[in-house]
Amino acid sequence: MKKLIVVLFSIIYMITSCNDDLKNKSRGEYTNDTLNLVTYAQNFKIYPVESGYRLLIIDGFKDNNEFYIFNDTVVIPEEFADKQIIKTPIKSAVAFSSTQWSVFQKLGEIARVKGVLESNYTTNNEILRLVAEGKITDVGMSTNVNAEKLINLQPDLILYTPYPGIDFSHLGELSGATMLSFPDYLESHPLGRAEWMKVVGLLCGKEDVTNQWFEDVVRRYESLSYKCSTIENKPTVFSDLPFENQWYVPGGNSYIAKIFADAGGDYIWKDNESAGSLHIDAESVLLKAQQADFWRVINSYDTPFTYDRLKNENELYPLFKAFKEKQLLVCNVRECGYFEKSQYEPDVLLADFIYHFHPEFLTDEWENYTPRYFKLLVK
C-alpha cells in the first residue's frame, strides 16, 4: 500500500511539474511585451512582424495557438513559411459566439461570416434575416455543433469559444479551416474583453478601425472611472436572479464586479477572489444582500417585466430592500443585444451604472445620457 501511495504521488508530481515547465516555457517566449500591441486583454497578444502580425492566443487549452497574419497582397516572408498563416481579409468564417460576429457586423463585414451557432437565441434582425435568406447557416449549438453543415460551408476560418474538456480540433481537420480560439470570456477586465475587437479587426484587414474604436472606448471608460474614483458614499449592489433559489453571482474579481467598483458602487461579493461565478444559496444571499441598495438583473423576457411579476415568481424577492424601494436595474437581453454588443461598450455599461449610482458624475459628453442596457424598473 505504501509503495502504491509513493507511486501515485510521484505520478502526480510528474504531471504537475511538467505543467509548470510548460507554463515557464510559455512565459519565457512571450515576455518581449514591449512590442505587444495589446494593452488590457490577458488572453491574446499581437506583435508586429515583417509585413504582418503575429497573433498569440493564450487560452490554456491548446499549445499551438500562434498565427501569422498577412494581408492577401503581401508576399509572405520565407521565414514564416512553416507557420500557421492567416491571409486577410479572410474570405469566409464561421463564428461560434455572438461576441465574434457582432464585430464583423459593426465593421460592415458580416458578409464574411458564413455560419453561426444558436441563431435562435439572438434578436439581431440582420443575423436573423441572413439566416432566413440562407446567406448565413446556423451550424447548431455550442454543445452540439453540426459538423456536416460546417464542412459544407468550407470556411477559411472557424472562430470558436474554447471550454475545458471540449476538443473542437476535429472540426478544423474535417473542414480544412484554421481554428482560431477566442477565449474572450476569460478576460476579467472590462477593457480586456472589449479589446478582443482587435482580433476581428485584424482578420478583416481593418485593424486601424478597431484600434481607433478601442482607443475611444478606453478614453471614455478611464475618464469616467477616474471621476468616480474619489467617491466615498458608495451604494451597495448585488446581482442576478436565482434558479430554484440557487444564485449564480459574479465573483469579486469578475468583469461585472470591476464595472460596479469603477462606477462607484460597493459590490456585496467584492472580497471574493473568483473571476468566474459563485454558487450561493438563498439563505446566504438574504443574509448579505437583503439591505443592498441596488439589484442588477439580467434576463430575457418577451412580456412586460414588473415587480408584481417578480413577486409571483419568488416570494423571497419582496424581502430585499432593493425590491421594496424599487431599485432594480434591469436589462432585458431581448431588447438591447446585451450579449453580443455590451462587451465592446464597457464605457456605456459603466455609464449605465454611474447613471443610477451617481448621476452627477455624468458630465461633458455624457450629459443628458440615458442608460442603454440597465434601466431602473419603475413598475
Place this chain on the structure above:
Amino acid sequence: MSRNKINISILIAIIFLGILLFFLNLFVGSVTIPFADLFNVFFGSEGNQTVSTIVFDYRLPQAVTALFAGAALSVAGLLMQTLFRNPLADPSMLGISSGAGLGVAITILLTGILGASALSTMGIWSNLGVSLAAFVGATLVLMLILGFSSRVRNMTTLIIIGLMVSYLAGSLTDIMKFFSMKEDIHAFVIWGMGSFSAVGTSKLMFFSTSIVIGLFASLLMSKNLNVILLGDLYAENLGVNVKRNNLFIILVSGYLTAIVTAYCGPIAFLGLAIPHLTRFIFKTSDHRILVPVVMLIGMVVSLLCNLVARMPGFEGNLPINAVTAFIGAPIVIWVILRKR
C-alpha cells in the same frame, strides 16, 4: 416451416436491413447531398471534395462507431441479464457508466472547483481527456465490483452493491456539478448526451479493435453462459468453475461498457432492450445463437438510432441517448405485444 428455418430467414432479413441502414447512414444527414454527387464520390473518378469529406471522414466513422458500440452494449447487456438471471439488468447496473461519469467530472469539474489548472488543459489530456478520464473511472469501478464479486456469492447482493456504487458515483458527480462554473459543465453536458461522432477517423481503429476483442471473448463464453442458466450447483457438477466464470463475465461486460462509455458517453437502453428483442424474435435461450445475434441486432438498432439522430430537419444532431429510448422502447413494446 421449422423454427430453424424461420430463424435463418429472419437473420438474413436483419443482415439486409443492417446493410441498408449502413448505407443510409452514409447517404442521409443534416446536409442533403444530391444523388449524383453521392454516386460520383463512390464510383466517379472525381468526386466533390466536400461531399467526400462529409461521407467518408464524418459519416463513415460515425456509422462504424454506431455499429461497434451497438454490438458491444447489447452483448454487455445480455451478459448481465444472464449472469444475474434478471431481465432488468443492463450494463449500467454495476455502476460502470456512473464510474465513467465520475471520471469525467473529476477531470473537468473538480480541477476547476479547486482553482487548479484543469487536467483537461494539459497537453495529451486535451485530446484524450474526456475519453481517458471516463475509461479510468469505469475501470476503477469495474475493479471494485470484481473485488466485491469474489467476496459475495449471491449475485443479487452484487447487483445491490453495483447499484449503490452507481448512486455513490452519481451523487459525487452531482455535487461537483453543483459547485462548478457553467463554462466547466459544458463539456460534461456534451459527454452525457452521448454521441457516435466523437470517435472520428483517428481513434476509430483503436476503438473498433478494443471492441472486437471484447466481442470475441463473449463469443467464446457462449457455452458457459448456457450452463449458468442451469443454476450454480448444476454448473459446478458439470465441472464449471462458477466463481471464475462469473468474474470473467463481469470483466468482459464491464470492459465493453467502459470502452463504449469512454468514447460515446453513457448510452442507455440498448443494453437492456436488445437482448429482449433478440430472445423474442429468435425464441431461444441458447447463447451460442443469442450472443452473435444480439451483436447483429445491436448493430442494426444502433445504426437506426444514429440515422434518426442525424435526420435532416433537426437543428444539429439529437443526443443519441434520447433517440435510443425513443426508437427502442416502442419497438420492444410492439414486439412483446405481438408475441403474446
